[in-house]
Amino acid sequence: MGAALHLAHAHQQPVKKRRPKRTGGGNGGEFATIAHRIYQDDRADTQSRQLLLAAAYAITMAPLDEDTNVWRAICNAIGPSVADWNGLRSRIRHDLPCYLPPDHRWGSDRLNQRCRGPRVRMHPDGPDDFRNQMKVCGEKTHDKVVEKDPVTGWHTNHFFCARHRDHLHRVADQVAEQNAAAPPPVPNSGGLLPSYFDSDWLWMYRWATTQTWEPPEPYGLRADDWPVPGQDPVPQKARLRLVLGGGDLDAPTI
Numbered sequence: 001m002g003a004a005l006h007l008a009h010a011h012q013q014p015v016k017k018r019r020p021k022r023t024g025g026g027n028g029g030e031f032a033t034i035a036h037r038i039y040q041d042d043r044a045d046t047q048s049r050q051l052l053l054a055a056a057y058a059i060t061m062a063p064l065d066e067d068t069n070v071w072r073a074i075c076n077a078i079g080p081s082v083a084d085w086n087g088l089r090s091r092i093r094h095d096l097p098c099y100l101p102p103d104h105r106w107g108s109d110r111l112n113q114r115c116r117g118p119r120v121r122m123h124p125d126g127p128d129d130f131r132n133q134m135k136v137c138g139e140k141t142h143d144k145v146v147e148k149d150p151v152t153g154w155h156t157n158h159f160f161c162a163r164h165r166d167h168l169h170r171v172a173d174q175v176a177e178q179n180a181a182a183p184p185p186v187p188n189s190g191g192l193l194p195s196y197f198d199s200d201w202l203w204m205y206r207w208a209t210t211q212t213w214e215p216p217e218p219y220g221l222r223a224d225d226w227p228v229p230g231q232d233p234v235p236q237k238a239r240l241r242l243v244l245g246g247g248d249l250d251a252p253t254i
């Protein structure tokens with residue numbers, strides 16, 4: 001594969017000044033190739049896809065000069081929603097490599113904070129009510145047992161109300177050994193920037209969060225490297241290099 005392009009360190013000063021790095025036009029063929037990959041990538045949501053495309057455009061196509069480093073070009077490509085470095089921080093935080101448990105977003109699980117205890121009598125809300133369809137108690141509760149997948153370490157929540165506390169204890173006993181042996185959860189969110197662009201991503205993710213942020217070990221920063229059960233590993237592809245340079249990312253405004 002071709003040589004990787006480079007996304008420079010934003011905190012390094014440019015070596016040469018007064019000379020435009022690129023006047024525009026750039027490498028349209030390379031942009032088209034990477035844009036195609038990004039559009040096909042179902043790991044990316046709308047916000048991630050927008051950031052990846054902006055980075056690809058900034059590296060391959062955007063006019064760059066001493067006032068417009070590649071990071072500013074990324075912000076410009078995204079538009080007014082990334083009007084300052086905090087906007088860029090927020091976008092990079094969205095790509096933070098991490099594991100999101102099943103209840104991280106409200107409404108993604110019908111039995112989130114609902115008792116899974118068995119239902120013996122029909123609920124008065126009718127046959128279409130989820131409690132009758134799923135034959136579960138459905139009482140609201142915060143008490144849960146977390147079951148960890150033995151291969152991925154991913155969590156499944158089992159909620160039980162006070163009336164079904166015996167079920168909670170029984171399930172907790174059943175999963176105790178399995179949970180103790182489970183690996184740390186494989187990340188299921190973020191890590192796309194390092195999959196497409198070569199850079200000092202640990203530095204960037206810490207810039208976007210805190211200096212003490214740690215990558216998800218032992219899996220690392222790149223979503224391409226994370227095992228997905230039943231799927232072959234993502235083949236290694238050439239990554240465009242995104243240099244952290246030619247500007248000052250710690251500047252309060254762009």
Ligand SMILES: [Zn+2]
Nearest residue numbers: 115117137161
């Ligand atoms: Zn219950």
